[in-house]
Amino acid sequence: MPTPSLAALPIRRLTLRDLHACADLSEDRGWPREDHKWGLLLTAGKGFGIDDPDGGLVAACVVTEYGTWERLELGAIGMVLVAGRHARQGVGRRLMRHVVSLMGTTPLTLHATPYGRPLYEELGFKVTGRAEMLTGTFTPEGPTSGVETRAATAEDLPAVLRLDEEVFGADRTPLITRLPAFADQLRVAEEDGRIIGYAAAWPNMDTHVVGPLIARDTETAKALISSLAAGTDRPLRTDIDVRHEELLAWAKARGLASVAFNAVMAYGITELPGDWTRRFAPLTVAAG
Numbered sequence: 287m288p289t290p291s292l293a294a295l296p297i298r299r300l301t302l303r304d305l306h307a308c309a310d311l312s313e314d315r316g317w318p319r320e321d322h323k324w325g326l327l328l329t330a331g332k333g334f335g336i337d338d339p340d341g342g343l344v345a346a347c348v349v350t351e352y353g354t355w356e357r358l359e360l361g362a363i364g365m366v367l368v369a370g371r372h373a374r375q376g377v378g379r380r381l382m383r384h385v386v387s388l389m390g391t392t393p394l395t396l397h398a399t400p401y402g403r404p405l406y407e408e409l410g411f412k413v414t415g416r417a418e419m420l421t422g423t424f425t426p427e428g429p430t431s432g433v434e435t436r437a438a439t440a441e442d443l444p445a446v447l448r449l450d451e452e453v454f455g456a457d458r459t460p461l462i463t464r465l466p467a468f469a470d471q472l473r474v475a476e477e478d479g480r481i482i483g484y485a486a487a488w489p490n491m492d493t494h495v496v497g498p499l500i501a502r503d504t505e506t507a508k509a510l511i512s513s514l515a516a517g518t519d520r521p522l523r524t525d526i527d528v529r530h531e532e533l534l535a536w537a538k539a540r541g542l543a544s545v546a547f548n549a550v551m552a553y554g555i556t557e558l559p560g561d562w563t564r565r566f567a568p569l570t571v572a573a574g
Contacts, residue, residue: 292336292344292377297384300333300346307343308333311367318491326468327365327572330461334385336377344369345377349385350573351392352456359456360559361389363396364572378402382409386553393554397525397571403549414557415550417571418534420542421493421523424515427540433509438472438484445481446474453500455559461573462498470494471517475506485510486569487518496524499567504532507566511537524567533566 300308305328309319327333331350338344347366353359363385368378386394386409397417398406438446443463451457465472469486471494476482483501487494496514501507507530515522522542526534527550538544548571552558568574 292372292375293380295336295339295344297334297336297381300328300335300348302328304328304333304335304343304346308335308346308365308367311343311346311369312365314369315367317367320490322468322489323570323572324365326461326464327570330464331362331573334381336381338369338372342369344372345381347381347385348572349389350461352454352458352461352574353392354457358389358392360574361392361394362572362574363394364570364574366396366402379405379409382406386410391554393552395550395552395558395574397548397568397574398551399546399548403551406551409553411551411553412556413549414552415562416528417525417548417550417568418528419523419525419545419548420534420537421521421545422542423521424511424537425541426512426515431505431509433475433482433506434477435473435475435509435513438466438474440466442474442481442484446484449481449484450498450500453561453564455561461569465569471514473510473513475501475510477502482506483510483564485514487514487522488569489520490523492520493523494518494520495570496522497567498565498569499524499526500564501566502564504530504536507533508536525571526567527562527565529562530566 327348335346336344345368469488471487483506
């Protein structure tokens with residue numbers, strides 16, 4: 287039988303059973319496999335993909351929805367991948383158009399590499415900011431800021447969820463409640479018994495990714511990163527909003543080096559919701 291054309295191959299929902307095929311697709315494009323992250327995204331979000339008749343996936347992406355059952359407030363698109371053998375044949379464009387259409391009037395966001403940005407601009411996404419990826423071995427230096435941090439407990443979860451929604455601008459309960467099982471560390475910053483920030487460190491290949499990083503101010507963000515670094519022997523990796531210049535300079539002075547810049551893009555809104563001054567780093571750029 288003749289092989290069907292790429293345009294005729296159906297787009298379907300992905301599930302956790304597709305995790306290894308998604309990781310294979312990442313590897314095919316020269317990305318790390320990131321099985322752990324794929325597992326989170328395929329359970330907390332909605333995966334979409336196209337099956338290759340010869341096995342594996344032609345393409346895949348994930349949408350993480352934020353808001354309530356009654357009203358979605360934001361959708362984050364990530365992990366948009368097309369197998370190398372099918373690149374530059376319109377597959378990524380078709381998959382993205384499908385997702386944008388499904389999301390209807392819900393505003394969308396994504397982090398775009400320089401390679402992917404032209405496609406997203408063609409589809410109507412606008413650049414609203416930039417994030418700088420840093421990685422390296424953290425070396426503590428100088429006196430502590432005086433901000434107190436500690437390991438989060440189950441009793442902290444309601445306060446963390448309230449703070450996160452206030453800062454992010456949308457309810458992320460399905461994602462944030464998975465953090466205790468997903469991350470190796472989850473810490474909160476506290477002042478007078480009130481949580482003023484929180485951060486997680488989760489395993490990704492040979493690094494620990496710092497994210498989300500939500501904090502009242504830069505000093506609180508520094509204290510959270512320092513406390514997470516003290517709990518691991520792995521290099522750290524994080525994606526920091528470039529507007530947080532002081533935190534970026536501080537992190538670079540302590541051993542983290544710039545790896546790449548991604549454009550933060552939005553569709554259907556001119557600015558992302560929430561308070562960027564307290565939103566320092568995402569859980570992962572794939573989830574907005």
